[in-house]
Amino acid sequence: MRSDLKLAVVGATGAVGEVMLDILAERGLKADQVIALASRQSEGSQVSFGRRELTVQCLDDFDFSKVDYGLFSAGSSISEKYAPRAVAAGCTVIDNTSAFRLNDEIPLIVPEVNGDLLKNFKQPGIIANPNCSTIQMVVALEPIQRKYGIRRIDVATYQAVSGAGRKAQEELARQTMQKLTFQEVECKQFSQQMVFNVLPQIDVLQENGYSREEMKMHWETQKIFADDSIAVNATAVRVPVFFGHAEAVHLETVNPFDLDEVEELLGSAEGVVYVPNLDASAHPTPAVHAAGEDPVFVGRLRRDHSRELGMNLWVVADNIRKGAALNAVQIMEMLES
Numbered sequence: 001m002r003s004d005l006k007l008a009v010v011g012a013t014g015a016v017g018e019v020m021l022d023i024l025a026e027r028g029l030k031a032d033q034v035i036a037l038a039s040r041q042s043e044g045s046q047v048s049f050g051r052r053e054l055t056v057q058c059l060d061d062f063d064f065s066k067v068d069y070g071l072f073s074a075g076s077s078i079s080e081k082y083a084p085r086a087v088a089a090g091c092t093v094i095d096n097t098s099a100f101r102l103n104d105e106i107p108l109i110v111p112e113v114n115g116d117l118l119k120n121f122k123q124p125g126i127i128a129n130p131n132c133s134t135i136q137m138v139v140a141l142e143p144i145q146r147k148y149g150i151r152r153i154d155v156a157t158y159q160a161v162s163g164a165g166r167k168a169q170e171e172l173a174r175q176t177m178q179k180l181t182f183q184e185v186e187c188k189q190f191s192q193q194m195v196f197n198v199l200p201q202i203d204v205l206q207e208n209g210y211s212r213e214e215m216k217m218h219w220e221t222q223k224i225f226a227d228d229s230i231a232v233n234a235t236a237v238r239v240p241v242f243f244g245h246a247e248a249v250h251l252e253t254v255n256p257f258d259l260d261e262v263e264e265l266l267g268s269a270e271g272v273v274y275v276p277n278l279d280a281s282a283h284p285t286p287a288v289h290a291a292g293e294d295p296v297f298v299g300r301l302r303r304d305h306s307r308e309l310g311m312n313l314w315v316v317a318d319n320i321r322k323g324a325a326l327n328a329v330q331i332m333e334m335l336e337s
Helices: 017-027 076-088 111-120 132-150 167-182 212-223 259-268 286-290 321-336
Strands: 007-010 034-038 048-049 053-054 069-072 094-097 126-128 148-160 231-238 246-255 272-274 296-303 309-319
Touching: 007 017, 007 076, 017 034, 017 321, 034 048, 034 053, 053 309, 069 076, 069 321, 076 094, 094 321, 111 132, 111 212, 111 321, 126 231, 132 212, 132 246, 132 272, 132 296, 132 309, 132 321, 148 167, 148 212, 167 286, 212 231, 246 286, 259 272, 259 296, 286 309, 309 321
Parallel strands: 007 034, 007 069, 069 094, 094 126, 148 231, 272 296
Antiparallel strands: 048 053, 148 246, 246 309, 296 309
């Protein structure tokens, strides 16, 4: 990236913001190119940027004409308020919240899947980052969709608590200690005990009985693949894992597929690490494979014995890196290339 590039990370003290700063430092940006922004109560605090520290500035007073890009990850209400102001000041916004994802005028981008849409993107403007569960699924399914077409996706997600924020991570840690020391488990961030448990609802329920998290996967997958005919039936579950979402994906293709060819496609797909079916110790998992890593890991590939055009696979990725921070940085890099 160019040496005079300047950007602001909005929500720099949050879990995603901190990882954004790590990734930007890893990719060679200098401290004077990056501005850390957060709420007034965080103003003056320090956040890590590689081996250096950045002093957090207040978002309320910031002049976005000073930067080329704003990477937003501070909640939908913040994005709705400040993203248009940033664009008006000449700054391109890459937004990691749900504020603009379903806006037909705003591209919803996963670089490995539909990054070509950025070729015609007029700056300044807003680009939306999809939901973390959607990102890892469409990265894994892109070569299958391109080659055979996909008619239907049934997916069950097993989502880490980091997807619910830092306080959720702290509550899981606290509940673990409480349970192991025979104390009463306190629930503030979760509707029920999270430790040693799974919770089959993420986000609020819609009128159709699905949670908003589940419907996001339906809406966003159709938009990213530019195909409203793809049916996505999701069940989103929170599990007591700190980092890394896992997904059991069952899909039906439009055209017949060859399983060996699917393996080859996944093995060469951008952003994917395909793990062949060897033995139980090799299967990709959140803690061993995904946490702290950039790729989407795919394993347990097999033909669905109950459907002629059915296929099953297991998809794992770090929800904070590829599911949020890294995807946003990749979008910026594509715009700069």
